[in-house]
Amino acid sequence: MSALSAMLERGEISSVELIQCFLDRIDRSQELNAFITVDAEGALTQAQSADRSRANGHAGALTGLPIAHKDIFCSRGLKTTCGSRMLEDFVSPYDATVVERLADTGTVLVGKTNMDEFAMGSSTETSWFGPARNPWSRSRVAGGSSGGSAAAVAARLVPVATGTDTGGSIRQPAAFCGLTGLKPSYGRVSRYGMIAYASSLDQGGPIAQSAEDAALLLQAMAGFDPRDATSLDKEVPDYTSALKQPVAGLTIGLPKEFFDSSVDESVRYASHAALAEFEKLGARLTDISLPNSAAGIPCFYVIAPAEASSNLSRFDGVRYGYRTESYRDLNEMYEKTRAEGFGIEVKRRIMIGTFALSAGYYDAYYRKAQQIRQIIADDFREAFRHCDYIAGPTSPTTAFALGEKTNDPVSMYLSDIFTITANLAGIPAISIPVGFDNTGLPIGLQLTGQSFDEPGLLKLAHRYQQVTDWHRHLPKDFS
Numbered sequence: 001m002s003a004l005s006a007m008l009e010r011g012e013i014s015s016v017e018l019i020q021c022f023l024d025r026i027d028r029s030q031e032l033n034a035f036i037t038v039d040a041e042g043a044l045t046q047a048q049s050a051d052r053s054r055a056n057g058h059a060g061a062l063t064g065l066p067i068a069h070k071d072i073f074c075s076r077g078l079k080t081t082c083g084s085r086m087l088e089d090f091v092s093p094y095d096a097t098v099v100e101r102l103a104d105t106g107t108v109l110v111g112k113t114n115m116d117e118f119a120m121g122s123s124t125e126t127s128w129f130g131p132a133r134n135p136w137s138r139s140r141v142a143g144g145s146s147g148g149s150a151a152a153v154a155a156r157l158v159p160v161a162t163g164t165d166t167g168g169s170i171r172q173p174a175a176f177c178g179l180t181g182l183k184p185s186y187g188r189v190s191r192y193g194m195i196a197y198a199s200s201l202d203q204g205g206p207i208a209q210s211a212e213d214a215a216l217l218l219q220a221m222a223g224f225d226p227r228d229a230t231s232l233d234k235e236v237p238d239y240t241s242a243l244k245q246p247v248a249g250l251t252i253g254l255p256k257e258f259f260d261s262s263v264d265e266s267v268r269y270a271s272h273a274a275l276a277e278f279e280k281l282g283a284r285l286t287d288i289s290l291p292n293s294a295a296g297i298p299c300f301y302v303i304a305p306a307e308a309s310s311n312l313s314r315f316d317g318v319r320y321g322y323r324t325e326s327y328r329d330l331n332e333m334y335e336k337t338r339a340e341g342f343g344i345e346v347k348r349r350i351m352i353g354t355f356a357l358s359a360g361y362y363d364a365y366y367r368k369a370q371q372i373r374q375i376i377a378d379d380f381r382e383a384f385r386h387c388d389y390i391a392g393p394t395s396p397t398t399a400f401a402l403g404e405k406t407n408d409p410v411s412m413y414l415s416d417i418f419t420i421t422a423n424l425a426g427i428p429a430i431s432i433p434v435g436f437d438n439t440g441l442p443i444g445l446q447l448t449g450q451s452f453d454e455p456g457l458l459k460l461a462h463r464y465q466q467v468t469d470w471h472r473h474l475p476k477d478f479s
Helices: 002-010 015-028 040-055 097-104 147-154 171-177 211-221 265-280 293-314 330-341 344-357 362-383 409-416 420-425 454-467
Strands: 035-038 066-070 108-113 137-141 160-165 180-183 203-208 251-255 284-288 389-393 429-436 442-448
Touching (some): 002 015, 015 040, 015 066, 066 147, 147 171, 171 180, 265 442, 293 409, 293 420, 429 454, 442 454
Parallel strands (some): 066 160
Antiparallel strands (some): 160 203, 180 203, 180 429
8 A cells, every 4th residue: 555655646646547447456356246335436536636635735645545445334425235135225424433534534435345244244145245255265255244345455456445343353354365454442443433233342443455554544543533432532643653663572472272273273383483473573472371262252142142132223114224115014014124124144143132131131141241251351451461462363264165154153153263352352453464274365363462552563563564475465366
């Protein structure tokens, strides 16, 4: 992205020419199904405006560069579908804060990316619009729920894209597609206009080729928003300046629970090779334990569905969104609209959440899950007494085949086993590419930090990427 920005600055290419180039790439790559909506006309109009700003001396680092937003961020005048039949024709009357802030920097929105329905999934296969495909192997998933954004950046259909992360939905697709994906601390990025799945877990963040690009994007996205009650009024540091700081003297903790037999041998090997590079950079490795991390999956799949059952109650066919065609009375309209408008996975999670919140079961399930959540957060606090950062595989495997896990929800959920705990604790985490398995599929390493230490994570990732080139590899059909 910085190279494209430099080309624009030097006048080697105009924003209009650049955007047209990316629109052509998108048109030639429709088999990836990375986009739900492409706004060619609007993008070229924005590009013309960016060129005028540059000519008048008002250009910044992002001015005129193309971007895609996950189709969970409301965008004025464009469809915002959440990958669901329920919102298939919904056109937002306003911009999400993330969309608004990035537009203010001069980025050019080319389209909205494919995603698991209402962000519920780990493969983008629950999308009403069909699954996104992995550019490294089109028979494989791109990950989820931000799979469309990851596929688009990996195939260089856009240089950067936004995603959201509830239990790993930025980091896991970044790992599957050979990218850098950052989940910021809870409250760092505004959730206003980001359609809610699980309000205490959701967080927006960048998906990019490199940590440097992710830092540029986060700089524009982060900051307090009075329209979001979960947004924290905390000063935003200079993320790009932090990239220059050294790694020497830092301690990286390796949880024994993240390197067990569930991790593929190729993933484990690439992870250890990456950690050896950090040692060469001057970091020290130490063994630690997160003893309750295995409880993350059951804890998450009580809390997240419970919050989803509440958040998705607004989709009833009355005010906006899908409405069933025939019904006898109001109750039947509600029932048929929701039965027809939601997919199987969304309905499964709504029912689980409603059950967990129901009379007689609240204490047994939801309250207990919240208690376990606190224990998991305490584990991280204890671990950070012995190390500065925590590292391990982003996912136990590389990208799995399309259809491989659709009939086995628990197996699908377990692909996020190493990412979910950071969401439960509200702390930041980043996935970076660290190699490939023997079939040529990318492998990701996850780095986790303490609350609001995004600068440190970006620094670690950037220093690693200065001595390796995994993040520069391209799928052979998209070079």
